[in-house]
Amino acid sequence: MEKTLQLGLLENSHRFLCEAAKKARLAEDQPDEWMFAASALVQSVELALKAALADIHPVLIYENIDNPKRSVTIGIAISRLTNKSIGKIEFTIKDKKRLDRAIAIRNEITHSDFSLNFSQVEANFHEVFAFLAEFNRRHLETNIDEIIDAADLVAFLDNRKHHQEMLLRARTRLEDEGIEAHSLRSCSYCTEDTFVEEIDGFRCYLCHHLEPSVQCQNCGESFLEEELEDFSDAFQADYSEGRHDVFYNYGYDFHKACPECVAEIKQHIYELEQQNYFDQMMEDEYQDRVRGN
Ligand SMILES: [Zn+2]
Ligand SMILES: [Zn+2]
Numbered sequence: 001m002e003k004t005l006q007l008g009l010l011e012n013s014h015r016f017l018c019e020a021a022k023k024a025r026l027a028e029d030q031p032d033e034w035m036f037a038a039s040a041l042v043q044s045v046e047l048a049l050k051a052a053l054a055d056i057h058p059v060l061i062y063e064n065i066d067n068p069k070r071s072v073t074i075g076i077a078i079s080r081l082t083n084k085s086i087g088k089i090e091f092t093i094k095d096k097k098r099l100d101r102a103i104a105i106r107n108e109i110t111h112s113d114f115s116l117n118f119s120q121v122e123a124n125f126h127e128v129f130a131f132l133a134e135f136n137r138r139h140l141e142t143n144i145d146e147i148i149d150a151a152d153l154v155a156f157l158d159n160r161k162h163h164q165e166m167l168l169r170a171r172t173r174l175e176d177e178g179i180e181a182h183s184l185r186s187c188s189y190c191t192e193d194t195f196v197e198e199i200d201g202f203r204c205y206l207c208h209h210l211e212p213s214v215q216c217q218n219c220g221e222s223f224l225e226e227e228l229e230d231f232s233d234a235f236q237a238d239y240s241e242g243r244h245d246v247f248y249n250y251g252y253d254f255h256k257a258c259p260e261c262v263a264e265i266k267q268h269i270y271e272l273e274q275q276n277y278f279d280q281m282m283e284d285e286y287q288d289r290v291r292g293n
Pocket of ligand 1: 189
């Protein structure tokens with residue numbers, strides 16, 4: 001029962017978030033759509049906060065727990081979630097301000113005489129969107145790419161404000177998780193150095209792009225397909241009539257490896273060649289001697 005309530009809230013929160021994303025994309029050509037995008041986003045925030053409260057105890061979604069009729073406002077939800085004896089969730093001052101601003105915008109929209117500056121609404125939208133994406137991941141176990149269409153997410157990345165907000169949060173996450181800079185790769189989608197190795201592949205902490213990993217057959221470590229190098233030019237081969245016929249592979253039945261292993265393998269092949277050359281020389285000398293030359 002408690003789980004059903006939480007899932008219902010979460011599902012609705014995600015529906016509003018999808019709606020917000022769709023409207024924000026429409027707003028590129030029709031600025032009026034920002035009104036709908038902004039209010040759907042606030043609705044999604046409210047439901048997400050309630051889902052997090054319901055996860056602790058369902059009665060917490062009500063303003064008065066002794067008389068559970070009216071559900072909490074965003075303000076009360078935040079103060080409960082941050083209460084050390086209830087939620088222990090931290091909100092930065094910046095995030096609180098941004099949420100306040102989003103609520104103010106929503107309230108303004110509902111009044112007929114609103115005087116909104118669309119570029120401010122847009123900026124706030126991307127701030128709150130990035131906040132909500134992070135909140136879903138940290139506290140509701142959902143990644144943003146499980147909620148929003150990939151096409152919408154990609155389109156958002158062209159927006160400087162969006163990119164910057166998502167990047168800031170990705171960097172904070174990298175720091176929180178203690179991921180060191182040297183283990184990061186550059187994401188082929190958003191080009192930021194926020195590409196992290198996970199169990200099932202590499203994932204971008206900014207744009208959530210996921211790429212499967214391949215194993216280097218020499219050392220067993222995980223790499224991106226494009227990182228592996230072909231070392232078959234070190235094999236003995238015939239190049240005739242445009243064909244490349246390998247006739248000796250020095251015992252390597254694969255021809256791609258990570259850069260470090262490729263250097264090692266080439267050195268190994270070189271040593272084997274030297275050894276072969278030396279053996280051949282000794283053999284020839286021996287034959288010469290046998291023939292009595
Ligand atoms: Zn990326
Ligand atoms: Zn390797």
